Amino acid sequence: GAGVSQSPRYKVAKRGQDVALRCDPISGHVSLFWYQQALGQGPEFLTYFQNEAQLDKSGLPSDRFFAERPEGSVSTLKIQRTQQEDSAVYLCASSLIEGPGLDEQFFGPGTRLTVL
Amino acid sequence: SQQGEEDPQALSIQEGENATMNCSYKTSINNLQWYRQNSGRGLVHLILIRSNEREKHSGRLRVTLDTSKKSSSLLITASRAADTASYFCATAEASGAGSYQLTFGKGTKLSVIP
Numbered sequence: 001g002a003g004v005s006q007s008p009r010y011k012v013a014k015r016g017q018d019v020a021l022r023c024d025p026i027s028g029h030v031s032l033f034w035y036q037q038a039l040g041q042g043p044e045f046l047t048y049f050q051n052e053a054q055l056d057k058s059g060l061p062s063d064r065f066f067a068e069r070p071e072g073s074v075s076t077l078k079i080q081r082t083q084q085e086d087s088a089v090y091l092c093a094s095s096l097i098e099g100p101g102l103d104e105q106f107f108g109p110g111t112r113l114t115v116l
Numbered sequence: 117s118q119q120g121e122e123d124p125q126a127l128s129i130q131e132g133e134n135a136t137m138n139c140s141y142k143t144s145i146n147n148l149q150w151y152r153q154n155s156g157r158g159l160v161h162l163i164l165i166r167s168n169e170r171e172k173h174s175g176r177l178r179v180t181l182d183t184s185k186k187s188s189s190l191l192i193t194a195s196r197a198a199d200t201a202s203y204f205c206a207t208a209e210a211s212g213a214g215s216y217q218l219t220f221g222k223g224t225k226l227s228v229i230p
Contacts, residue, residue, distance in 0.1 A: 033218070035220075041222055042204045042206075042221050043204075045218060048217075056217065102146065104161035105218065106161070108158065110158060
């Protein structure tokens with residue numbers, strides 16, 4: 001079946017612009033996660049949804065970052081007033097069961113964001 | 117913040133040799149997972165070992181976990197050029213939000229030379 005998909009794959013934004021990154025998880029997966037991966041580093045947790053409920057947003061770096069999953073499937077990560085330090089690959093992952101970290105996560109290909 | 121620390125940061129071996137990567141972490145965990153990332157296939161889950169397990173096998177992969185030393189190792193036997201990738205350990209630790217968070221290390225970059 002289809003895996004996790006993300007769009008766009010690449011995004012170039014001017015500093016100060018708002019961006020929206022989309023994630024389509026695997027159908028039926030309850031849990032959805034967003035990670036930020038800087039060059040040469042491992043992914044860092046941003047936020048976690050169980051169905052439509054955002055249960056953990058402790059990793060969001062500032063109030064410019066906002067995520068939603070209104071119908072419990074597709075999710076959008078929005079970054080307002082982008083800054084150069086926001087440049088990174090944004091990864092989305094989903095897993096079948098509730099409880100982040102308790103089962104394997106399936107990752108999308110990521111969106112590479114470059115802020116000029 | 118990143119809890120896991122992989123060692124070495126980079127490893128280069130000949131095809132057919134075994135590759136061993138280590139991971140150390142700091143806090144109590146529910147489980148530890150290993151992932152592989154390359155440009156072709158993105159981040160892919162390899163194996164999960166729970167805190168009450170000591171060793172697990174999957175094909176050419178062998179993972180050990182020593183909770184007393186807070187460390188894990190990933191062994192890839194009979195390596196192939198296709199194993200060239202970055203390997204990350206990720207620990208599932210309790211978060212302040214009442215659930216678990218998956219925390220990744222910085223990774224080991226493995227190069228397998230044909």
